[in-house]
Amino acid sequence: MPNIPTAPVRLKDIAKDLNVSVMTVSKVVRNCADVGAETRSRVLARIKELNYQPNWVARSLAARRTFMIGVIVPDLMHSFFAEIAKGIGTSIRPLGYDVVICNSEEDSVLEASEIDRLLGRQVDGLILASAQSPSAADVFDRIEARGVPYVLIDRRFPERQASYVGADDEAIGKLATDHLIERGCRRIAHIAGPQPNPGSGRLKGYRAALAAAGIPVNESYILPATDDASGYEATRRLLSLEPRPDAIFGYNDPTAAGAMKAILEAGIRIPEEIKVIGAGNVHYSDLLRVPLSTVDQASTRIGQQAAEILVKAIGAKRKKPVTTLWIEPTLVARESTR
Amino acid sequence: MPNIPTAPVRLKDIAKDLNVSVMTVSKVVRNCADVGAETRSRVLARIKELNYQPNWVARSLAARRTFMIGVIVPDLMHSFFAEIAKGIGTSIRPLGYDVVICNSEEDSVLEASEIDRLLGRQVDGLILASAQSPSAADVFDRIEARGVPYVLIDRRFPERQASYVGADDEAIGKLATDHLIERGCRRIAHIAGPQPNPGSGRLKGYRAALAAAGIPVNESYILPATDDASGYEATRRLLSLEPRPDAIFGYNDPTAAGAMKAILEAGIRIPEEIKVIGAGNVHYSDLLRVPLSTVDQASTRIGQQAAEILVKAIGAKRKKPVTTLWIEPTLVARESTR
DNA sequence: CGCTCTGGCGCAACCGCTTACATCATCGAC
DNA sequence: GTCGATGATGTAAGCGGTTGCGCCAGAGCG
Numbered sequence: 009m010p011n012i013p014t015a016p017v018r019l020k021d022i023a024k025d026l027n028v029s030v031m032t033v034s035k036v037v038r039n040c041a042d043v044g045a046e047t048r049s050r051v052l053a054r055i056k057e058l059n060y061q062p063n064w065v066a067r068s069l070a071a072r073r074t075f076m077i078g079v080i081v082p083d084l085m086h087s088f089f090a091e092i093a094k095g096i097g098t099s100i101r102p103l104g105y106d107v108v109i110c111n112s113e114e115d116s117v118l119e120a121s122e123i124d125r126l127l128g129r130q131v132d133g134l135i136l137a138s139a140q141s142p143s144a145a146d147v148f149d150r151i152e153a154r155g156v157p158y159v160l161i162d163r164r165f166p167e168r169q170a171s172y173v174g175a176d177d178e179a180i181g182k183l184a185t186d187h188l189i190e191r192g193c194r195r196i197a198h199i200a201g202p203q204p205n206p207g208s209g210r211l212k213g214y215r216a217a218l219a220a221a222g223i224p225v226n227e228s229y230i231l232p233a234t235d236d237a238s239g240y241e242a243t244r245r246l247l248s249l250e251p252r253p254d255a256i257f258g259y260n261d262p263t264a265a266g267a268m269k270a271i272l273e274a275g276i277r278i279p280e281e282i283k284v285i286g287a288g289n290v291h292y293s294d295l296l297r298v299p300l301s302t303v304d305q306a307s308t309r310i311g312q313q314a315a316e317i318l319v320k321a322i323g324a325k326r327k328k329p330v331t332t333l334w335i336e337p338t339l340v341a342r343e344s345t346r
Numbered sequence: 347m348p349n350i351p352t353a354p355v356r357l358k359d360i361a362k363d364l365n366v367s368v369m370t371v372s373k374v375v376r377n378c379a380d381v382g383a384e385t386r387s388r389v390l391a392r393i394k395e396l397n398y399q400p401n402w403v404a405r406s407l408a409a410r411r412t413f414m415i416g417v418i419v420p421d422l423m424h425s426f427f428a429e430i431a432k433g434i435g436t437s438i439r440p441l442g443y444d445v446v447i448c449n450s451e452e453d454s455v456l457e458a459s460e461i462d463r464l465l466g467r468q469v470d471g472l473i474l475a476s477a478q479s480p481s482a483a484d485v486f487d488r489i490e491a492r493g494v495p496y497v498l499i500d501r502r503f504p505e506r507q508a509s510y511v512g513a514d515d516e517a518i519g520k521l522a523t524d525h526l527i528e529r530g531c532r533r534i535a536h537i538a539g540p541q542p543n544p545g546s547g548r549l550k551g552y553r554a555a556l557a558a559a560g561i562p563v564n565e566s567y568i569l570p571a572t573d574d575a576s577g578y579e580a581t582r583r584l585l586s587l588e589p590r591p592d593a594i595f596g597y598n599d600p601t602a603a604g605a606m607k608a609i610l611e612a613g614i615r616i617p618e619e620i621k622v623i624g625a626g627n628v629h630y631s632d633l634l635r636v637p638l639s640t641v642d643q644a645s646t647r648i649g650q651q652a653a654e655i656l657v658k659a660i661g662a663k664r665k666k667p668v669t670t671l672w673i674e675p676t677l678v679a680r681e682s683t684r
Numbered sequence: 685c686g687c688t689c690t691g692g693c694g695c696a697a698c699c700g701c702t703t704a705c706a707t708c709a710t711c712g713a714c
Numbered sequence: 715g716t717c718g719a720t721g722a723t724g725t726a727a728g729c730g731g732t733t734g735c736g737c738c739a740g741a742g743c744g
Contacts, residue, residue: 014493262633295600296603
């Protein structure tokens with residue numbers, strides 16, 4: 009039997025049924041104190057009975073708050089961002105917010121227009137993994153002009169006074185490299201990520217770790233990754249070096265996986281002859297031929313923290329506190345560095 | 347200089363500036379015909395000048411349309427769903443809709459509450475990869491009672507009269523198995539997915555392909571996967587069978603990747619001694635030690651199609667057309683079945 | 685010249701809810 | 715017995731738009 013659509017129940021309907029004013033019902037719904045116990049329970053009963061659900065559009069308009077936040081990521085397909093999105097969702101939904109997610113496709117023009125849309129929707133706050141070049145960032149001015157709080161994740165703009173949550177790239181680089189050193193490696197190569205983020209921080213950590221261990225940096229051991237697939241190519245070049253590296257630190261897991269592929273293909277054993285480590289702890293890391301050691305950057309927590317900071321900023325009266333948070337990475341040692 | 351928040355421009359402001367009525371401005375914004383050319387351009391100019399952005403909350407309330415759609419997926423971390431979400435977004439945004447994504451965490455109670463929230467937000471439509479058991483599905487009744495169109499993806503409920511877009515699991519099973527047969531395999535094992543979706547369809551396709559080729563089905567070659575990591579375990583058991591399978595079809599890529607891991611670990615060569623194929627075409631398939639052949643299920647297109655169908659249903663006057671669409675899979679042959 | 689017709693514009697009434705404040709018993713206190 | 719202080723309820727005025735229709739000028743027509 010095809011249900012025939014029914015107009016949703018409104019406050020007004022309940023009020024009329026019970027011979028009270030709309031206000032009284034509204035107060036009950038919002039749990040206001042000043043309503044009599046008996047009236048309240050009558051209203052509550054009717055609400056349950058009719059399965060009343062507040063109309064959030066109307067509520068938002070009147071209260072000037074939508075309880076929606078906007079999130080912009082460059083690409084949901086990157087498990088890093090998917091994980092962040094998930095973290096944001098699970099931590100902010102219990103607080104009563106809904107999340108509108110937009111893909112910017114790594115395109116700053118598209119991103120700007122998405123931000124404007126979200127602003128038009130009156131979101132209470134924004135979380136951005138921005139593709140903006142800091143210079144062309146008058147979008148940020150528009151956000152600030154509205155007084156809408158926002159927090160940046162992953163991509164940082166130090167020159168802008170905004171909250172930020174991200175992985176501590178330098179710590180990641182250091183952790184990975186320290187681990188390799190501890191495992192006895194001395195000729196440690198690095199396939200570096202895009203500049204400035206997250207490449208430079210990880211590279212810096214890599215250098216720092218080597219320096220701390222008194223190992224001289226061999227510049228020819230440092231190669232740039234052009235994209236996620238380029239770990240393979242880079243590694244083939246590394247393998248032909250003399251002396252050959254005894255470890256490779258890929259700036260992310262796909263790169264490291266590509267490295268492993270090249271190594272195994274060359275008939276070299278992992279971890280006996282070359283150890284490999286990545287970063288990101290993507291979920292397929294241990295599905296690989298040799299389970300990949302990695303540095304977990306706690307993407308879920310990045311999302312959660314960002315959400316938390318944002319909610320706090322939304323609650324703040326006038327001045328928006330700016331918080332900068334580096335999430336500490338943790339080592340996940342698997343077979344590839346045994 | 348910290349921007350001091352400014353109240354956003356409203357229709358009223360523009361109207362007052364130009365000494366016209368709010369109505370006129372509203373009409374210009376919405377491109378209504380009955381506005382004089384000169385007035386229109388004056389208004390337009392001022393709109394640009396003040397960078398007016400319509401308040402969608404107010405607009406939604408008055409027009410009784412939000413131009414928002416809700417999407418519920420069991421887990422954004424599964425690249426399959428992330429891809430679908432992306433497909434939905436990129437195809438529906440140009441039509442003026444925004445997307446609210448919710449994770450149900452594969453929990454039907456949570457899902458139901460998310461749906462209610464979205465309904466409360468007055469979404470114009472819903473796309474669901476539902477975790478509901480069809481029996482307990484009074485949520486669907488609530489959706490229908492509201493007259494909100496929805497389309498199901500991935501998980502189907504044949505007993506419910508609703509639009510559906512999904513991969514053609516049987517075709518996937520057939521395609522994969524046919525490919526293995528064509529490559530000369532005769533002892534083809536299958537690691538089957540969860541019942542009923544997507545496991546049973548793929549299994550059915552597998553059986554059909556074997557039957558068509560006149561190859562008898564060896565029931566001991568069919569093992570169930572308990573989770574994504576279980577391809578490894580299952581394969582170890584398969585390898586001890588006599589005669590040993592000469593091919594393995596994993597119901598999805600992670601399973602197939604686990605299978606490859608077990609095979610290589612046993613010192614058996616891929617594809618020379620055993621060929622392997624998966625399904626899903628996850629992005630890391632060719633990062634594996636041996637690039638994995640797979641069946642692409644066009645997740646992006648699933649999302650796009652679902653969006654398209656939904657928008658059509660939203661536009662439909664009274665009766666909501668129900669469309670069922672099976673997306674045809676395509677073969678992606680890589681090294682593992684060479 | 686009076687008529688209808690049409691293009692251009694505005695009035696009024698909401699959409700469903702909230703904010704701020706007014707009203708009105710009831711009650712203990714002096 | 716009168717008074718402020720409660721506590722419980724209702725009133726009015728929006729929030730920023732949209733829908734539907736009414737109004738008025740001028741044009742076209744007989």
